[in-house]
Structure formats: C-alpha cells, structure tokens
Amino acid sequence: MSETPPVTDRIREAYAPENLRLLGHRLVDVLAEHLDGVEQSRGRVLNWNDPAENRVVASDRLDAPKNAALVEAFERAAATVLSRGQNLHDPRYVGHQVPAPVPLAGLFDAIGSVTNQVMAIYEMGPFVSAVEEVLVERLGARIGYQPGTFAGFATHGGSLANLTALLTARNVLLGDSYEAGVPSKGPRPVIVSHAEAHYCISRSAGILGLGTNQVVKAELDDRRRIDPQRLDETLGRLRAENVPIVAVAAGACATPIGAFDPLNDLADVCERHKVWLHVDAAHGGAALFSQTHRHLLDGLQRADSLIWDAHKMLFVPALCAFVFYRDREHRFRAFHQDAPYLFDPSAPELIEADSGLKTIECTKRAAALPLWGVWSLFGPELFGDLVDRTFALGRAFHQKLQAADDFEPLHEPECNIVAFRHRPERLQHATPAEVGSFQLELRKRVIRSGAYYLVPTSKDGTGALRVTLINPLTTPDHLDGLLATLREEGERLLDGR
Amino acid sequence: MSETPPVTDRIREAYAPENLRLLGHRLVDVLAEHLDGVEQSRGRVLNWNDPAENRVVASDRLDAPKNAALVEAFERAAATVLSRGQNLHDPRYVGHQVPAPVPLAGLFDAIGSVTNQVMAIYEMGPFVSAVEEVLVERLGARIGYQPGTFAGFATHGGSLANLTALLTARNVLLGDSYEAGVPSKGPRPVIVSHAEAHYCISRSAGILGLGTNQVVKAELDDRRRIDPQRLDETLGRLRAENVPIVAVAAGACATPIGAFDPLNDLADVCERHKVWLHVDAAHGGAALFSQTHRHLLDGLQRADSLIWDAHKMLFVPALCAFVFYRDREHRFRAFHQDAPYLFDPSAPELIEADSGLKTIECTKRAAALPLWGVWSLFGPELFGDLVDRTFALGRAFHQKLQAADDFEPLHEPECNIVAFRHRPERLQHATPAEVGSFQLELRKRVIRSGAYYLVPTSKDGTGALRVTLINPLTTPDHLDGLLATLREEGERLLDGR
Numbered sequence: 003m004s005e006t007p008p009v010t011d012r013i014r015e016a017y018a019p020e021n022l023r024l025l026g027h028r029l030v031d032v033l034a035e036h037l038d039g040v041e042q043s044r045g046r047v048l049n050w051n052d053p054a055e056n057r058v059v060a061s062d063r064l065d066a067p068k069n070a071a072l073v074e075a076f077e078r079a080a081a082t083v084l085s086r087g088q089n090l091h092d093p094r095y096v097g098h099q100v101p102a103p104v105p106l107a108g109l110f111d112a113i114g115s116v117t118n119q120v121m122a123i124y125e126m127g128p129f130v131s132a133v134e135e136v137l138v139e140r141l142g143a144r145i146g147y148q149p150g151t152f153a154g155f156a157t158h159g160g161s162l163a164n165l166t167a168l169l170t171a172r173n174v175l176l177g178d179s180y181e182a183g184v185p186s187k188g189p190r191p192v193i194v195s196h197a198e199a200h201y202c203i204s205r206s207a208g209i210l211g212l213g214t215n216q217v218v219k220a221e222l223d224d225r226r227r228i229d230p231q232r233l234d235e236t237l238g239r240l241r242a243e244n245v246p247i248v249a250v251a252a253g254a255c256a257t258p259i260g261a262f263d264p265l266n267d268l269a270d271v272c273e274r275h276k277v278w279l280h281v282d283a284a285h286g287g288a289a290l291f292s293q294t295h296r297h298l299l300d301g302l303q304r305a306d307s308l309i310w311d312a313h314k315m316l317f318v319p320a321l322c323a324f325v326f327y328r329d330r331e332h333r334f335r336a337f338h339q340d341a342p343y344l345f346d347p348s349a350p351e352l353i354e355a356d357s358g359l360k361t362i363e364c365t366k367r368a369a370a371l372p373l374w375g376v377w378s379l380f381g382p383e384l385f386g387d388l389v390d391r392t393f394a395l396g397r398a399f400h401q402k403l404q405a406a407d408d409f410e411p412l413h414e415p416e417c418n419i420v421a422f423r424h425r426p427e428r429l430q431h432a433t434p435a436e437v438g439s440f441q442l443e444l445r446k447r448v449i450r451s452g453a454y455y456l457v458p459t460s461k462d463g464t465g466a467l468r469v470t471l472i473n474p475l476t477t478p479d480h481l482d483g484l485l486a487t488l489r490e491e492g493e494r495l496l497d498g499r
Numbered sequence: 500m501s502e503t504p505p506v507t508d509r510i511r512e513a514y515a516p517e518n519l520r521l522l523g524h525r526l527v528d529v530l531a532e533h534l535d536g537v538e539q540s541r542g543r544v545l546n547w548n549d550p551a552e553n554r555v556v557a558s559d560r561l562d563a564p565k566n567a568a569l570v571e572a573f574e575r576a577a578a579t580v581l582s583r584g585q586n587l588h589d590p591r592y593v594g595h596q597v598p599a600p601v602p603l604a605g606l607f608d609a610i611g612s613v614t615n616q617v618m619a620i621y622e623m624g625p626f627v628s629a630v631e632e633v634l635v636e637r638l639g640a641r642i643g644y645q646p647g648t649f650a651g652f653a654t655h656g657g658s659l660a661n662l663t664a665l666l667t668a669r670n671v672l673l674g675d676s677y678e679a680g681v682p683s684k685g686p687r688p689v690i691v692s693h694a695e696a697h698y699c700i701s702r703s704a705g706i707l708g709l710g711t712n713q714v715v716k717a718e719l720d721d722r723r724r725i726d727p728q729r730l731d732e733t734l735g736r737l738r739a740e741n742v743p744i745v746a747v748a749a750g751a752c753a754t755p756i757g758a759f760d761p762l763n764d765l766a767d768v769c770e771r772h773k774v775w776l777h778v779d780a781a782h783g784g785a786a787l788f789s790q791t792h793r794h795l796l797d798g799l800q801r802a803d804s805l806i807w808d809a810h811k812m813l814f815v816p817a818l819c820a821f822v823f824y825r826d827r828e829h830r831f832r833a834f835h836q837d838a839p840y841l842f843d844p845s846a847p848e849l850i851e852a853d854s855g856l857k858t859i860e861c862t863k864r865a866a867a868l869p870l871w872g873v874w875s876l877f878g879p880e881l882f883g884d885l886v887d888r889t890f891a892l893g894r895a896f897h898q899k900l901q902a903a904d905d906f907e908p909l910h911e912p913e914c915n916i917v918a919f920r921h922r923p924e925r926l927q928h929a930t931p932a933e934v935g936s937f938q939l940e941l942r943k944r945v946i947r948s949g950a951y952y953l954v955p956t957s958k959d960g961t962g963a964l965r966v967t968l969i970n971p972l973t974t975p976d977h978l979d980g981l982l983a984t985l986r987e988e989g990e991r992l993l994d995g996r
Contacts, residue, residue: 006891006975010884012877013971016601017588019535026527029606033613034520041516053621053852056629063875064637072876076603079875080610083868086626087616091514100617100862104513106573108613109526113580115612115816115869116530116605118587120597124550125946129583132553140561158655158818159860169706183710186683202861205834209666209859211708213680214835313862319612320864321655337702338711348939348955348962355550362706363656364699365597365810367817371580372612378560378576379569380509387507394503442845449622458845465845474510478503 015072022116025076032080037105040089041475046452047092049085056086088455093476096484097455099257099285099419102473103319103372104384110375111319114368121366122358130368131355137370137377141310141324144290146303153333154326155360156312156369160284161202163309163323164251166362168193168206170327170336171249171278171307180338184211191246194218194236196228196253196263200282203251212248220250226259226413228252230267237275247277249306254283254299258459258468259412260396260419262286265301273304281308284323286417288315291385295393298416303328315418315472317388318372333360388474392418395471399481406485412461418471421459424488428496438465444492453487512569519613522573529574533581534602537588538972543949544589546582553583585952590973593981594952596754596782596916599970600816600869601881607872608816611865618863619855627865628852634867634874638807638821641787643800650830651823652857653809653866657781658699660806660820661748663859665690665703667804667824667833668746668775677835681708688743691715691733693725693750693760697779700748709745717747723756723910725749727764734772744774746803751780751796755956755965756909757893757916759783762798770801778805781820783914785812788882792890795913800825812915812969814885815869830857885971889915892968896978903982909958915968918956921985925993935962941989950984 015021039045051059063079089095090102113119119127121134138154145152157163173180176191184191191212195203197219208214218240221232233250240247250272252263265281272279281302287310289295290302302308305328312322327333337359358364376384396418403411403422412421423441432440442458442465449455459468469484512518536542548556560576586592587599610616616624618631635651642649654660670677673688681688688709692700694716705711715737718729730747737744747769749760762778769776778799784807786792787799799805802825809819824830834856855861873881893915900908900919909918920938929937939955939962946952956965966981 006895007884007887009888009971012881013884013888016603016873016877016881017538017599017972019531019538019602022534022602022606023527023531025603025606026531027524029609030520030523030527033610034516034523037519037613038516041514048622049625050622051625053625053629053632053849056626057633060626060629060633060871061636064633064871066875068876068878075876076606076872079607079872083607083610083616083626083630084614087614088623088625090615098620098623098862100615100623102514103613103615105516105519105613106513106522108609108615109519109522109573110576110580111612112526112605112609113530113577115608116534116600116602117581117584118597118600118605118816119580119584120817123595125545125547125952126585126595126597128546128548128550128585129553129557129580132550132557133580135550136554136557136561139558158659158864159862161859161861162655162659165706165859179708179710180705181710181712183687183713184681184708186681186687190680190683200861205859208677208834209662210706211676211681213676213678215678216680319615320617320862321860337705348936348943352550362658362662362702363818364658364697365595365656365817367655374557374561375573375576376513378563379565379572380513381565384509384513387504387510390504391506391510398503439845446845455622474506475514 021072024073028073028077029080032077036084037091040091043092043094047094047455048088048449048452050450050452051086059086090473093473093480094454095473096469096471096476097457099314099470099472100320101314101317104317104376106379107318107372107376110372114371119368122356122364124352124355127368130371131357133374134357134370137373138324142326145326147328151330152326152328153330154324155357157323157325157361158363158369159321160309160311160323162362163325164202164282165206165209166336167280167307167309167325168249169210170332171280172210173335174332175246175248175278189243189245190216191248192216192218192240193248193251194220195251196220196256197222198226198256198258199251199253200257226256226261228263228268230264230271233268234271237271237277241275249278249280251280251282254281254286254302255417259421260415260417262298262416265299265304269301269304278306279304281305283308284311285314288385288389291382292389293386294390312373315389316373316385318376322369322373336360391474392471395476396420398478399469399471402481402485408489409485412466419468421461421466421468423466424492426492434464441465441467444488444495447491447495448487454484518569521570525570525574526577529577534588537586540589540591544591544952545585545946545949547947547949548583556583587970590970590977591951592970593966593968593973594954596811596967596969597817598811598814601814601873603876604815604869604873607869611868616865619853619861621849621852624865627868628854630871631854631867634870635821639823642823644825648827649823649825650827651821652854653819653821654858655860655866656818657806657808657820658702659859660822661699661779662703662706663833664777664804664806664822665746666707667829668777669707670832671829672743672745672775686740686742687713688745689713689715689737690745690748691717692748693717693753694719695723695753695755696748696750697754723753723758725760725765727761727768730765731768734768734774738772746775746777748777748779751778751783751799752914756918757912757914759795759913762796762801766798766801775803776801778802780805781808782811785882785886788879789886790883791887809870812886813870813882815873819866819870833857888971889968892973893917895975896966896968899978899982905986906982909963918958918963918965920963921989923989923993931961938962938964941985941992944988944992945984951981
C-alpha cells in the first residue's frame with residue numbers, strides 16, 4: 003500500500019466546524035452592522051475606486067502572511083469586501099434592475115452554499131430539487147397555467163434563460179437542427195424581437211447559429227411597445243417569403259423604459275401565423291403578485307415560453323431565473339444527451355426530477371432556495387408589497403420630474419423604471435449632443451461621489467439618465483434628494499468645478 | 500402627488516438588520532452543529548426521500564401560517580433543508596465530481612449574497628470584479644501564461660464555460676458566423692472531441708447551430724486518452740475534405756475514468772493542422788497546485804482555450820468555472836452588442852473591467868469570491884494539499900480493489916476517479932448484462948440506505964460503479980468500509996432480501 007498524504011493542518015483548519023462557528027458569528031455581526039449603516043445612508047452608495055486600485059488590494063490579501071489568527075484574517079477580508087462594494091440597500095441606490103435583496107434570503111443561500119446542495123441529478127440535492135419544482139408550480143399557477151400542463155426550471159440568469167427558451171423554440175421549429183445543425187437550404191430563419199429587447203435576445207441569435215443579422219426588429223408604438231398590427235404585417239411578409247420564424251420575442255417589460263407589450267394582442271397575431279411567442283418577463287413577471295399591477299401581464303399564460311427572474315422583482319440575490327414552457331411536452335426539447343455516469347438507468351422514474359436534462363448547467367446551485375426561504379417566512383404577500391411599493395415610487399418620481407422646470411421625463415412610467423434628463427436653464431441653447439454628454443458626465447460625478455447611484459441610457463441617440471426604484475426603503479424624500487443632488491452637481495459641472 | 504404605498508410591516512421585518520443578526524446567529528450554530536455531525540458520520544450520507552414526498556414537505560413550508568415567531572419559522576425551514584439533503588462532508592461521500600467544499604468558503608458566498616454584489620458592469624460590483632480579475636491572473640500564471648498576454652473570466656459552471664469557449668472558437672474560425680449565422684455553403688463545420696468528453700461538448704455543438712452529428716469522436720488509446728497519431732490522421736482527412744474544424748476538444752481529465760490527454764502531443768498536432776485546441780480541465784486544472792501531479796497538465800499553456808472549475812478540485816461551492824484564452828485578443832470574440840443603458844460611453848476605459856462583454860451572463864454573481872476568501876485565509880498551498888490527499892486516496896482505493904478477489908478495478912487511476920465492479924463469487928456464471936444490472940441495483944440500495952454515496956457508470960455497455968474521492972476527510976478506513984458495505988449489501992441483494 004502506498005502512503006496516503008495526511009490531512010494537513012491547513013485542511014483540518016479549513017474544515018473544522020468550530021472555525022465555521024467562530025467566523026460565522028463574527029460575520030453575522032459584521033453584516034448586520036454593515037446593513038444597519040447602509041440602510042441609514044451612513045456612508046456612500048457606491049464605494050468608487052479604480053479597477054487598478056481594487057486589483058492591488060484584492061491581490062494583497064491573497065499574499066498576506068498566513069500566520070495571523072484566522073478570525074483576524076477573516077475579519078480583514080470581509081471588511082475589505084464590504085468597504086469597497088456597491089451598497090444596494092442604501093435607499094439612495096436607484097440604479098440597475100438588480101434589487102436590494104431581502105437580506106434574510108442570503109442566509110438561505112448560505113445553507114445551500116456551506117453544504118453545497120446542488121442539482122443536475124436529483125440524488126445530489128434531493129430537497130433543493132423539490133424546492134425548485136414546487137416554486138415552478140407556484141409561479142406557474144400565478145401565470146395562469148393549469149397544473150400538470152406546463153413545465154419550468156431555474157437557471158443562472160435571464161440571459162441564460164432566454165437562450166434556453168429560444169433554443170427550444172429553434173429546435174421545435176427546425177426539426178433536427180440540434181442534431182444536424184441550422185439548416186443550410188432555403189431562406190435563413192429569423193427571430194422577430196421587440197426593437198428594444200435586452201441585448202441577450204440578439205446574442206441568442208448569434209450563439210444559436212442563426213446570426214444576429216437574422217433578428218427582425220418588431221416595430222413599436224408611441225409607448226415603445228410592439229405594435230400588434232405592424233407585427234401582423236411583418237409576420238405576413240415573412241410567411242409570404244417562406245422565411246422560417248423561430249419566435250416572436252416580446253417584453254414584459256423591455257428594459258429601456260419598462261414598456262409592457264400587449265400580450266393578448268401579440269398572442270392573437272402569433273396564433274394566426276402559427277409562430278412561437280416568447281416573453282421576456284424577467285423584470286415584470288413579479289407584477290403577477292400585485293392586485294394593482296397584474297393586469298400588465300394579461301395574456302402571459304398564452305406565451306409558448308417565458309422567462310422570469312426572481313433576482314429582479316422578487317428581491318432575492320443573484321441569480322435565480324425561471325424558464326417556463328406552456329406545453330409540458332417541450333421540457334426536454336432543448337437538449338438530448340447520454341451520460342451513463344450521471345443519469346441512472348436503473349431509476350428511470352427519476353428523469354423528471356433530474357434538472358440537468360432541462361438546463362444548460364450540469365451541476366447547478368440551489369438557485370431557488372432563497373426564494374423558497376423568503377416565501378416560507380413571509381408568504382407571497384411580501385412580493386406584492388414590494389411590487390406595489392416600488393412601482394408607486396416610479397410614478398411618484400415621474401410626478402416630481404414633471405413638476406420640475408429643469409427636469410424632463412422621457413415617458414410615462416408603467417412600472418419602477420423611469421428615464422429622464424436634467425435640463426438646467428443654462429443648457430437651454432445646448433445642442434442635443436451637448437445635452438447628452440452633460441447627462442453622462444453628471445451621472446459619473448454623482449455616482450463616484452457616492453451620493454446616489456443611477457444609470458445611463460440614451461433616447462434618440464442622445465444620452466439620458468435612468469432610475470429603477472428597486473429598493474423598498476427608498477422614500478419620496480430620497481427622490482427629492484436625487485433631484486437636488488443632480489442640480490447641485492450639475493451646477494458645479496457647468497461651472498467647470 | 501399620488502400616495503406611495505407604505506413600507507409594510509412585512510417589508511420592515513424582511514429588511515431589518517436586527518433580524519439578520521438574530522436569524523444569522525441561529526443559522527451559524529445550526530450549520531456548525533450539522534457539519535460536526537456530518538463530518539463524524541453521525542447520520543446518513545444521502546437522506547433519500549422520493550421526489551413526491553420532498554415536494555409535499557417543500558410545499559407545506561410555503562403554506563405554513565405566518566404568525567409564528569420569525570426565528571422559529573426560520574429554524575424549522577433550515578432544519579427541513581438540512582435533514583433532507585445530501586451530506587457531501589460525510590467522509591463516506593465518494594460520489595460525483597462535486598466536492599465537500601471548504602465550509603468557510605460559504606461564508607464568503609454569504610457576503611456576496613446578502614449584499615448582492617454582482618457583475619456585468621464594474622460599477623455594480625467593483626471589488627468583486629477586481630477579485631475575479633486577480634484570480635484570473637493567479638490561475639493564468641499557474642497555467643504558465645505570460646502576464647498581459649492571456650485573458651479569462653468566471654462563469655456559472657463547466658457547461659457554460661465550455662459553451663462560451665467553443666462559441667469563441669466558432670466565431671474565430673467562421674468569420675461572420677455570429678452575425679450571419681453558421682455558413683450554409685460547403686462542408687459543414689465539425690468539432691473533434693475526446694470520445695468520452697462530458698456531454699456538454701456535444702451539447703455545445705447542438706446549441707451553437709453546428710449540430711451534434713458534427714462532433715467527430717477522436718480515437719482513444721488503451722488508457723482512454725486521445726491518441727495523437729490517430730488525431731493527426733483524422734485532422735488530415737478532414738482537411739483533405741475541406742471540412743472546417745472549429746476545435747479539437749481534449750480533456751484534462753475526461754470524466755468516466757479521469758484520463759488526462761497528452762496535451763503537448765495534441766498541441767503539436769493541432770499546430771501542424773492550424774486547429775484551435777480547447778481543453779476541458781474542469782476537474783484536472785487544480786493539479787497545477789500539486790508538485791506531485793502538475794505534470795499531468797504539461798502543455799496546457801499551449802491550448803487556445805481551456806476551462807477550469809474552481810467548484811470541483813479547488814473545493815469551493817458551486818458554481819465558479821473559469822474560461823481562459825491563450826491569446827488576449829480573443830476575449831471579446833464570443834459576443835458583440837450594444838446596450839447604452841449598461842455600458843457607459845463616457846467611461847470607455849472601463850470596458851476591460853465590465854465582465855458582461857465576455858460572459859453569457861449579464862448580471863453575474865460574485866462567483867469567484869469564495870475562492871478568493873479561501874486563498875486569502877490559507878494560501879495556495881491548501882489547494883495542493885487537497886489535490887495530493889484526494890489523488891492519493893484514488894490510488895489507495897485502486898490498490899484495495901486489486902487486492903480483493905471480489906472486486907475488479909476497470910483502469911489504473913490517474914487521479915481521484917476510480918471505476919470498478921463488484922464481482923462476488925456467486926456471480927461467476929452471470930452474463931455481462933446481469934453483472935451490469937447487479938452493480939446498478941447494488942448502488943441504488945447502498946445510496947438509499949445512506950451508508951455510502953457512489954455513482955453509476957458503464958464500460959463497454961455494461962453497468963459499473965464509480966467513485967470520486969473528493970472529500971479530504973475520507974480515509975483509507977472509509978474505503979475499506981465501502982468494500983465491506985458493497986459485499987454485505989450485495990449478499991442481501993443476491994439473496995433477494
């Protein structure tokens with residue numbers, strides 16, 4: 003027998019339950035204190051540092067001597083991460099479609115993470131697999147599906163979710179394209195997409211071998227929603243030219259201004275032309291939990307596929323995106339494979355519970371566990387509260403913009419996304435390009451100061467500002483403060499200070 | 500002004516730092532106690548329950564009344580997850596290529612999760628973005644790349660990593676295939692793959708529009724490694740037929756028996772034919788941290804692209820997979836897109852730090868943070884210790900199999916993966932099919948009893964058993980125990996008990 007190398011002291015320390023206890027308790031205190039300060043805006047929203055500087059600090063920690071006490075080294079590492087991060091829980095965070103998550107959700111994530119409950123095969127994470135299935139059932143019921151008729155799963159993000167759903171649509175339309183490749187005869191297949199869809203729809207066309215040039219932009223109405231009448235014409239023209247149509251990709255809502263497509267009308271058009279309707283409801287799906295706003299999703303249950311990110315408006319940490327197929331028969335159409343060391347031929351009944359047959363991931367985190375945990379503690383009513391609160395903040399902000407002489411909202415908000423520009427009087431003779439540059443420079447100054455965090459966008463080729471109200475602790479007062487900050491910083495910028 | 504719905508009591512409770520503190524401390528005690536019991540094998544490895552039963556339990560917790568004290572509801576939810584899960588930290592876990600992770604890594608995951616530090620844009624997670632870049636530099640140096648000449652990033656799993664790398668290879672070879680689609684003229688492009696590569700290589704061909712039929716299996720030698728001489732012939736034949744070759748996909752190591760391809764020889768062949776060499780080093784990359792085993796990866800630095808899963812042999816929780824390109828110029832070749840609301844045209848210098856331009860994910864978890872945390876606490880030597888320990892356990896297990904009359908190892912192990920069969924004397928006249936069924940039935944009984952966890956595989960079409968020694972707390976005594984358990988349970992199975 004050869005000699006087996008020992009469990010070294012390093013291994014022993016790393017795996018000792020007592021160290022998990024010791025460092026865990028320290029972490030909880032550090033996190034709770036941090037959260038308290040952030041929620042009360044005691045520091046900066048974004049802790050801006052240049053990438054090069056952060057790299058030096060990150061690198062230094064790796065090289066730090068390992069003879070220090072473990073708890074001290076851990077505290078230093080944790081403090082470094084927290085003091086240099088983005089603070090989504092600061093009510094002045096009004097940025098991307100990434101929420102200030104329910105902090106307790108992170109504790110459920112930690113259960114999955116410390117014990118490494120994973121999926122692909124039911125055996126490897128039996129309970130977390132069941133958790134995901136139960137959430138698919140619950141969310142499916144909200145969508146309006148009948149039990150037993152639909153299918154779904156969780157995956158790592160909206161881009162991956164859209165890719166998987168569109169892959170299924172491609173395979174369903176183009177028979178053996180999975181095995182034989184995208185067909186090389188006749189007109190090339192297209193995806194008809196909301197003209198302002200998230201970039202991942204076009205990317206999917208690029209990845210799937212269709213080509214980004216094969217994305218046909220659906221024309222929009224004056225509220226930047228797909229126009230059903232013009233979609234009907236587009237599909238009719240494509241059909242007349244024998245162009246295979248993989249899917250119509252609609253949005254609920256589209257990212258730039260949060261426009262919700264008229265899903266029932268689009269479903270009518272798609273049914274008439276026998277085209278797969280896919281809906282990116284990454285952001286808006288959560289409105290199904292709100293009595294006030296669920297009408298925005300009328301017709302969603304008619305989509306052939308849809309995606310819904312729990313890590314957006316269900317307020318759990320990244321990443322947990324759901325894919326749904328209206329027809330349960332489509333659940334295995336994305337892939338076909340054989341892997342005897344994974345899927346057990348002696349237990350074929352488990353195939354329905356093995357997530358790896360449905361997702362791009364083989365090993366998959368217990369991505370749905372935080373959602374299950376939050377739901378189990380607070381019930382689905384919490385999600386309704388969060389949607390109502392943040393959507394209303396969107397409307398409140400719009401009203402403030404309208405009431406101000408020096409701000410210009412760019413649309414009526416349908417949800418918690420609002421695009422706008424600051425137009426101080428001193429800029430009244432500026433060119434559109436100058437106005438656009440002003441917005442972007444102004445934003446950069448504001449976010450790097452740590453006073454607020456908002457994001458850039460553009461409309462008609464000109465730079466603009468955009469907020470997502472995605473922290474329920476933000477109040478109308480904070481929104482007044484944002485306008486005041488933009489005015490002050492704008493003055494300084496125009497003064498060349 | 501319309502009235503903004505209030506911050507409800509539910510929202511207040513969910514976001515209260517004091518509740519994070521209260522529940523967090525309870526969780527730490529629960530997790531530490533659980534880990535202690537698991538590491539000492541006080542319970543079952545796998546807590547087997549049927550999917551239907553687990554679904555009922557998962558569903559019940561969602562419907563539980565919400566009037567209980569928060570801490571009690573949380574404890575009950577946590578206990579439910581832990582009592583019905585898979586226990587990777589039990590030394591009798593010898594299953595899939597998913598490790599018993601360093602428990603402290605989960606604490607770093609919790610920092611990212613509770614505060615929701617994400618990527619896509621540097622601004623959204625500045626420090627965690629830097630952490631990922633620094634780890635790319637460190638791992639790249641281990642591979643043998645020169646600083647400044649290569650590129651890399653982290654993504655959610657090996658399948659996604661292989662897909663992204665092969666997408667890049669496709670785009671580099673097939674000029675405008677991203678924009679125009681997979682070309683429709685001439686012979687269809689192929690991927691030449693290790694004949695026993697993970698299923699995601701073939702899937703990638705299916706997803707990318709090439710077609711799974713377009714995967715050419717590279718012939719293997721008697722140790723199930725790609726045979727360089729025969730690869731040379733295959734590539735020569737394909738070249739003679741003008742077939743475009745997207746990539747040769749090699750393994751380090753391939754999953755079934757952990758075979759490491761001869762990378763230098765393959766790189767010679769690929770250079771000669773000017774073909775992109777891709778290496779799936781998901782499992783084996785970590786051997787670079789071992790003085791004893793790093794030779795298995797000689798030549799890895801010559802691959803055009805490679806993947807390396809930290810959530811396998813670097814012992815962090817799922818998911819953290821790295822993709823590397825030898826030539827830094829390839830880092831943006833997977834995608835091209837425009838998203839003004841994301842990437843800030845006023846700060847073009849940040850493009851290098853915005854991960855979303857390189858990965859399929861837009862919003863991305865701070866996937867590399869646990870690896871950074873573990874490295875910062877214990878140094879890279881810990882990874883060497885873990886590789887040495889678990890690879891040696893593989894050899895020790897092989898010796899035990901050889902020494903036993905009633906066990907048959909199916910190969911010499913190169914690492915910590917060992918495939919074998921149990922051949923009790925009572926089966927000496929059984930057909931191969933009967934022997935295969937026996938292995939699978941035996942395994943099912945053993946894992947559902949909770950005594951050990953190992954996985955099924957097949958060789959030459961006949962069922963077999965397979966272990967991965969991926970828990971450093973497993974000892975040679977546990978391996979003796981596994982053989983004893985298989986014997987006992989095998990007796991009962993043959994007795995029809």
